Amino acid sequence: MRPLGLLLFATLFGVGGYATWHELQTSQWQARWVSRYAASLDYHLAPGPSSEIRFPEDGPFDRRLGYVQLPTFIERLSARGFEVQAQARFSPTLLDYASRGFFVPYRHQSQVGLTIYDCRGLPLYTNSYPQQFYESFEDIPPLVALSLLFIEDRGLLDASRPTVNPAVDWPRFAKAAISQLEKRLGLGGQASGGSTLATQVEKYRHSPEGRTGDPQEKLRQMVSASVRTYREGPQTLAARQRIVRDYLNSVPLSAASGHGEVHGIADGLRLWYGADFAEVNRLLDPRRNADSDLQARGLALRQVLSLLIAQRRPSYYLGAGRKELASLTDSHIRLLAAGGIVDTRLREAALAQQVEFRDLQREPAIRTVEATKGISVARMRLAGLLGMPLYDLDRLDLTASTPLQGELQTKISAYLASLADPQVAAEVGLFGERMLSPEKTADVRYSFTLFERGEQGFRVRVQTDNTNQPFDINEGSKLELGSTAKLRVLTTYLEMIAELHQRYSILDTRQLRELEVRDPLSRWAVAYLAQSSDRSLPAMLDAAMERRYSASPAERFFTGAGLHHFNNFRREDDHRIASVRDALRESLNLPFVRLMRDLVSYSTHEAINSAELLKNDKDPRRLEYLTQFADREGSIFLQRFWRKYRGQSAEQRIETFLQGMRPTPVRLAAVHRYLLPDAPRAAFDHFLTSRLPAAALDAKDLDALYTRYGPGAFSLPDQAYIARTHPLDLWLLGYLIQHPGASLSEVVAASRDERQEVYGWLFRSRHKSARDSRIRIMLEVEAFTDIHRRWQRLGYPFDNLVPSLATALGSSGDRPAALAELMGIILNDGVRLPSVRIDSLHFAEGTPYETRLGIRPNIGEQVLPREVAATLREALAQVVEGGTARRLQGSFVQSDGSPLRVGGKTGTGDNRIDTVAAGGRLISSLAMNRTATFVFYLGPNHFGTLTAYVPGQTADSFRFTSALPVQTLKGMAPILQPYLQAGADSLCQPPRPSRQVPSAQPTRLTAGTPGTQ
Incomplete structure (x- = not known):
């Protein structure tokens, strides 16, 4: 090459080398190009769901904050009545960038967590995580920042390089690359890390499992960190300072028992060492610690430094490796002193100290969560909506709102809690006949729910009790709520009348008289329409309310597979013949039992001609009903027997079985040969002789028994008859011996043939009467299946009803919240709306994943005719105006002083287990709980329930x-009154002054005041 060419080449090479060296030192070209590119990685929030968005697929922080799960959350919420109202849109460049796998650039928040607001927009619950943090770089003591940089990234805050890229330290990166190459080639040498603070933050936040799994992942971290740094422009000093702050606020420091994950130096100091974050910062800041104790400063330095070191292997160093951590901390203190970061005096003071780890057993790190019922309900509802535990829920980047009215919730909670004080209870009027006595006020639990109806749903404004326990009587219980079941019975009755009106009102009088109808309701409907001049549905419903039923308890009712006897609450009512309206108003039992019988008859005749079925023994449908009976009855017995043996070993199960029988040689032989057919003869002999030592069985006797009752000699029913036990009990025990871990569902599935065999006697001709009674049982079960379907459509919460007329009096159980929903349907002209306890969710505010969800506009479902709802409202108002809730009359008024229309239904549940001997003689009665409930509406917009509840055997001494x-709600009137004024969402507006009337004030009852039912 000619000299001129060599000179030119050398010049170009030198210029290129200098430019490269200059770029590595200053990052000027990167700053210019990458910042322009990063500025195009934009996003914005727009109405409706977004198709221009990509959620992260992994990463510890992205999972903890809920960004990874957002598509799943949206899907779950959409299935539960929510819709996306606004969501972030990625710019085309950002969408392309994210699709290549890089981490989306945005400014992380130092503190996030769940926040729940009430309907006024005031915080009801806030969980900030981490609890403490550095709000700005200036808040960090210089000694803390310098110590971190000395350990991890010494040139990060070099102000002389304003555009430098903090994501890559090229010498350090080259050294790390060479060490990795040596490792792959099997050469010696100490491995070096190439991570800067910027890439470390990317790694533990966004990389899978917070790790660098391969070179490709490292490249992704570096590119993502570079783009994130330059997104706010080519000057990077502020971004680099923010990296230091973010690292100190979010570095993972293992997990502490009772708290969970620990992130950030602040929470690390508190949870691992019990140190005060503010005090540590004061000690390590020379601007504030001029007079501080040197030893305290040394300990503070050691605590912070140990956590900065522990982040490399936090689970090890903060657990089993504490001694090694102490040694490493000593080394780093000396290095800091050698580097001029700390002076000699502070070095010696720090070396002389030893950190003491917090004893998490004696000082648990459990964060106290405010446990008011409203907060508990809101958190549990959110957890259910999102399908996640409360621990994870609290750490989501989520703001939610609830329709609860926080101020009213607090007032009602305080009022219910105050009722434990006998003096307050007396002022409210809770003492008297069928009420309370002063020594028992503290044992009663009260639960209250208030809804407000709106266009989008029934919004829960108050849900509270006086226990502040997670268990919620309103939504989590199954209680016998007594006469409140009459409201469901009446609703079904009027619904059936409306069906009959729709079916027959189009017929003329001649056609009606020619009809042949079999059940009592249909006969009445046809007769009414044939002779009435007013055929409108309201008139017919009003007439239906005047139908009369006997209140006599003399009749025995065949229901629920047996004969039953019912009583009224008051004996004075036994000779009455009351209208349905009066029976509801005064809560008479027997008229509703007979009304329920008519409902069963209606449902039965709607499905099948039961009279013909019972008359003709050759009807092929009888076989189907008898088969269903055998299957159902056998399943009930199996459930009972399975519970008896649950959790026991095979030997324990046999002993349990034998405890229920009187042993004889024949019975024991029949049992053993069925249960253990393959057992050796010696085991059989020992089984009998050990249990019957006085029987003096010789070898001949044992041989005869062993042979006579061997496998196949008798059918299962005959073998059980010989053993004097239930055939299914014997079969189940044998099955469990062969399948010891069988579940109840497996047992039921495996016993299908045996259940039919056990009830085979039903199919023999000489047992027609027995077959008839079993068919009647199955017809009743079928009718209650139809009634249950109707109840479920109106919010009944359970999967089945007890197929018995006793369901009219509450034997099938209910929930206060479900009763409130029924009241909402009645108040809302028969339209069912969703019960709203969470009305909006706002995920990831200010991030590229921001998503807002709200309740989907819902026109509701017409589940009752409007006319039926209006008839029910009127009937319920009469319960307050002159019935069992009459003490509430006049307690609530409107702002102009006029009375507020109030209606409701009362019910008392005395839930106990009675043991009855043959002939019906009561042997014992064990109280389980006692309930008293009032489900109500207050004016045109508000409704709810109030339940008094005493759990356990303590209930045996209560007669309320x-x-x-009802009286408790009356005492609550002064609190509720200002919030019940006309107008949409009135509960979420400032309360208006209201005119009080004397009857709305709490009153004290005398001992002679009559009670209500």
Whole structure:
């Protein structure tokens, strides 16, 4: 090459080398190009769901904050009545960038967590995580920042390089690359890390499992960190300072028992060492610690430094490796002193100290969560909506709102809690007949729910009790709520009348008289329409309310597979013949039992001609009903027997079985040969002789028994008859011996043939009467299946009803919240709306994943005719105006002083287990709980329930009725009154002054005040 060419080449090479060296030192070209590119990686929030968005697929922080799960959350919420109202849109460049796998650039928040607001927009619950943090770089003591940089990234804050890229330290990166190459080639040498603070933050936040799994992942971290740094422009000093702050606020420091994950130096100091974050910062800041104790400064330095070191292997160093951590901390203190970061005096003071780890057993790190019922309900509802535990829920980047009215919630909670004080209870009027006595006030639990109806749903404004326990009587219980079941019975009755009106009102009088109808309701409907001049549905419903039923308890009712006897609450009512309206108003039992019988008859005749079925023994449908009976009855017995043996070993199960029989040689032989057919003869002999030592069985006797009752000699029913036990009990025990871990569902599935065999006697001709009674049982079960379907459509919460007329009096159980939903349907002209406890969710505010969800506009479902709802409202108002809730009359008024229309239904549940001997003689009665409930509406927009509840055997000493919740609600009137004024969402507006009337004030009852039921 000619000299001129060599000179030119050398010049170009030198210029290129200098430019490269200059770029590595200053990052000027990167700053210019990358910042322009990063500025195009934009996003914005727009209405509706977004198709221009890509959620992260992994990463510890992205999972903890809920960004990874957002598509799943949206899907779950959409299935539960929510819709995306606004969501972030990625710019085309950002969408392309994210699709290549890089981490989306945005400014991380130092503190996030769940926040729940009430309907006024005021915080009801806030969980900030981490609890403490550095709000700005200036808040960090210089000694803390310098110590971190000395350990991890010494040139990060070099102000002489304003555009430098903090994501790559090229010498350090080259050294790390060479060490990795040596490792792959099997050469010696100490491995070096190439991570800067910027890439470390990317790694533990966004990389899978917070790790660098391969070179490709490292490249992704570096590119993502570079783009994130330059997104706010080519000057990077502020971004680099923010990296230091973010690292100190979010570095993972293992997990502490009772707290969970620990992130950030602040929470690390508190949870691992019990140190005060503010005090540590004061000690390590020379601007504030001029007079501080040197030893305290040394300990503070050691605590912070140990956490900065522990982040490399936090689970090890903060657990089993504490001694090694102490040694490493000593080394780093000396290095800091050698580097001029700390002076000699502070070095010696720090070396002389030893950190003491917090004893998490004696000082648990459990964060106290405010446990008011409203907060508990809101958190549990959110957890259910999103399908995640409360621990994870609290750490989501989520703001939610609830329709609860925080101020009213607090007032009602305080009022219910105050009722434990006998003096307050007396002022409210809770003492008297069928009420309370002063020594028992503290044992009663009260639960209250208030809804407000709106266009989008029934919004829960108050949900509270006086226990502040997670268990929620309103939504989590199954209780016998007594006469409140009459409201469901009446609703179904009027619904059936409306069906009959729709079916027959189009017929003329001649056609009606020619009809052949079999059930009592249909006969009445046809007769009414044939002779009435007013055929409108309201008139017919009003007439239906005047139908009369006997209140006599003399009749025995074949229901629920047996004969039953029912009583009224008051004996004075036994000779009455009351209208349906009066029976509801005064809560008479027997008229509703007979009304329920008519409902069963209606449902039965709607499905099948039961009279013909019972008359003709050759009807092929009888076989189907008998088969269903055998299957159902056998399943009930199996469930009972399975519970008896649950959790026991095979030997224990046999002993349990034998405890229920009187042993004889024949019975024991039949049992053993069925249960253990393959057992050796010696085991059989030992089984009998050990249990019957006085029987003096010789070898001949044992041989005869062994042979006579061997496998196949008798059918299962005959073998059980010989053993004097239930065939299914014997079969189940044998099955469990062969399948010891069988579940109840497996047992039921495996016993299908045996259940039919056990009831085979039903199919023999000489047992027609027995077959008839079993068919009647199955017809009743079928009818209750139809009634259950109707109840479920109106919010009944359970999967089945007890197929018995006793369901009219509450034997099938209910929930206060479900009763409130029924009241909402009645108040809302028969339209069912969703019960709203969470009305909006706002995920990831200010991030590229921001998503807002709200309740989907819902026109509701017409589940009852409007006319039926209006008839029910009127009937319920009469319960307050002159019935069992009459003590509430006049307690609520409107702002102009006129009375507020109030209606409701009372119910008392005395839930106990009675043991009855043959002939019906009561042997014992064990109280399980006692309830008294009032489900109500207050004016045109508000409704709810109030329940008084005593759990356990303590209930045996209480005799209160639903007079107690009615009087409790009356005492609550002054609190509720200002919030019940006309107008949409009135509960979420400032309360208006209201005119009070004397009857709305709490009153004290005398001992002679009559109770209500």
